[in-house]
Amino acid sequence: MSSDWPLVQLGALLSIRHGWPFKSEFFQPDDESSAKLPIVVAIGNFEYTGGFRFGSTQIKRYASTFPTEYILKAGDILLVMTCQTSGGEILGIPARVPDDGNVYLHNQRLGRIHISTTALDTSFAYxxxxxxxFNKHLVDSATGTKILHTAPSRIESFKFRLPPLREQIEVAATLDALDSRIRLLRETNATLEAIAQALFKSWFVDFDPVRAKLAGRAPEGMDEATAALFPDSFEDSALGEVPRGWRVQSLDSIATYLNGLALQKFPPESAGEYLPVVKIAQLRAGNTTGADRASARLKPEYVVRDGDVLFSWSGSLEVEFWCGGDGALNQHLFKVTSSTVPKWFYYLATRHFLPSFREIAAHKATTMGHIxxxxxxxxxxxxxxxRNIWPTPSVPFKSSQAEEDPMEDTVRVPFKVEENGSLTYFFPDCRDSKGYKVGPKEAATYHTDYWAALAHVMSFGQPEFRRKNANGNRGRVVCNPGDVRAFPRSHIQRMLSND
Known part of the structure; x- marks a missing residue:
């Protein structure tokens, strides 16, 4: 039994060594000219669930001399000793130096584990x-408020029950096998993600289908119906040449980027009534294990649900689909939604700009880079x-931010494509002081109940309703036949609850 295992202090089994302050003026970007230079390991290269993520983070190579004792060996374990968020989520996160032919250097603010006894298995220590x-111990003993720091002595003071060596090895082997499987699945997901991103860039950045048609060729990788959606010529714009009839818009004009709350101001109602707080650490981990707790009675827009697109705009910039269950949206995270373009588009569009956003954040004078x-x-x-593209996207992402569960009861809602390309839906916000006015001008009817109004407006071959326009005046909205989209009934119900 684990209660029979001896209670030991970590410092009796290992020691933690500081890194070296490599000078930033000698950092070089990771390119062909610097490929043979050593890599300075940084906190930003750590995965929040453990391990490194060199493939998706900025790599800094070093072009000067340094003490050789700071050269790392394959298998060395490094620990994060500084966390830029007050929750200290990544304090003590470990990563093992890979054996991939690169030379890695031990940077400051990282601790290097040196095991001093055969009683502790290296993988078990990881x-x-x-x-x-372990994380709680470091957070509780850390110095600083907004930025938390730990130290070798605090790490070494951690106490735990030490199993026999054989059990350590068995436990570590099982976890390593699971970790390997998870890593393989993530690599598969990354491959699919790269395919989708490449397709997005081809269609909406490089305009390859339009260039092919302009040259008299059939666009590659698409059927005739899809190819017909693209024009065969260009026109000038603020971005230069763009496909004829297309419009230039900013990210924040096609989607809403809702910043989260300072959730320490919204404590949970009780031990049993709360929402786990989704911070940057939870976003990167993909779950809310060990997360802080906040009120379960937040406004619905600040509740994170599976399928939501989250964008961390501070610290570690990431754009991800959230799949970790209901949670509360913390500050430094945007929840991205749109009523004008589908989810797959604003997700891939935001990810397209992520490298430039990271570059902006990296050059901020503050410790915690942001946009x-x-x-x-x-x-x-x-x-x-x-009207041409959005109803039937041809990339592997859902076509509406509302479409979460194909088994869920759905309702069809009409929409109109405005001159600027945006979509106006018959949503609950179309209500005025009298109710919902639907039907053609000569036979318009008021309904006080949204569901009755929706059923009525859908009974017309050409749905028509009234809603406020940009000037605040009531205006007629006439939809083309067939311009409808399915939404989960629960999505509409949440809108009604917010009215």
Missing amino acids: WLCLTPA QRKHLTEAKLALPSA
Whole structure:
């Protein structure tokens, strides 16, 4: 039994060594000219669930001399000793130096584990550092408020029950096997993601289908019906040449980027009534294990649900689909939604600009790099006619931010494609002081109940209803036959609850 295992202090089994302060003026970007230079390991290269993520983070190579004792060996374990968020989620996160032919250097603010006894298995030590108890110990003993720091002595003071060596090896082997399987699945997902991103760039950035048609060729990789959606010529715009009839828009004009709340101001109602707080650490981990707790009675827009697109705009910039269950949206995270373009488009569009956003954040003078809303406005791309493209996307993402569960009861809602390409839906916000006015002018009817109004408006071959326009006046909205989209009934119900 684990209660029979001896209680030991980590410092009796290992020691933690500091890194070296490599000088930033000698950092070189990772390219062909610097490929043979050593890599300076940085906190940003760590995965929040343990391990490194060199493939998706900025790599800094070093072009100067340094003490040789800071050269790392394959298999060395490094620990994060500084966390840029007050929750300290990544304090103590470990990663093992890969054996991939690169030379890695031990940077400051990272601790290097040196095991001093055969009583502790190296892989077991790695997994020990990923336990919530270890992280809690470091957070509780850390210095700083907004930026937390730990130290070798605090790491070494952690106490735990040490199993026999054989059991350590068996536990670590099982976890390593699971980790390997998870890593393989993530690599598969990354491959599919890269395919989708490449397709997005081809269609909406490089305009390859339009260039092919302009040259008299059939666009590659698509059927005739899809190819027919693209024009065969270009026109000038603020971005240069764009497909004829397409419009240039900014990210924040096609989607809403809702910043989260300072959730320490919204404590949970009780031990049993709460929402786990989704911070950057939870976004990167993909779950809310060990997360802080907040009120379960937040406004619905600040509740994160499976399928939501989240964008961390501070610290570690990431754009991800959330699949970790219901949670509360913390500050430094945007929840991205749109009523004008489908989810797959604003997800891939935001990811397209992620490298430039990361570059902006990397050059911020503050310790915690970030972007500002103006950068969303400055990020522009060309959009096709919503009526042609949006209802039937040809990339592997859902066509509406509302479509979450294909088994869920859905309702069909009519929409109109405006001149600027945006979509106006018959949603609950179409209600005025009298109710919902639907039907053609000569036979318009008011309904106080949304569901009755929806059934009535859908009974017309050409759905027609009234809603406020940009000037605040009531205006007629006439939809073309067939311009409808399915939404989960629960999605509409949440809108009604917010009214």
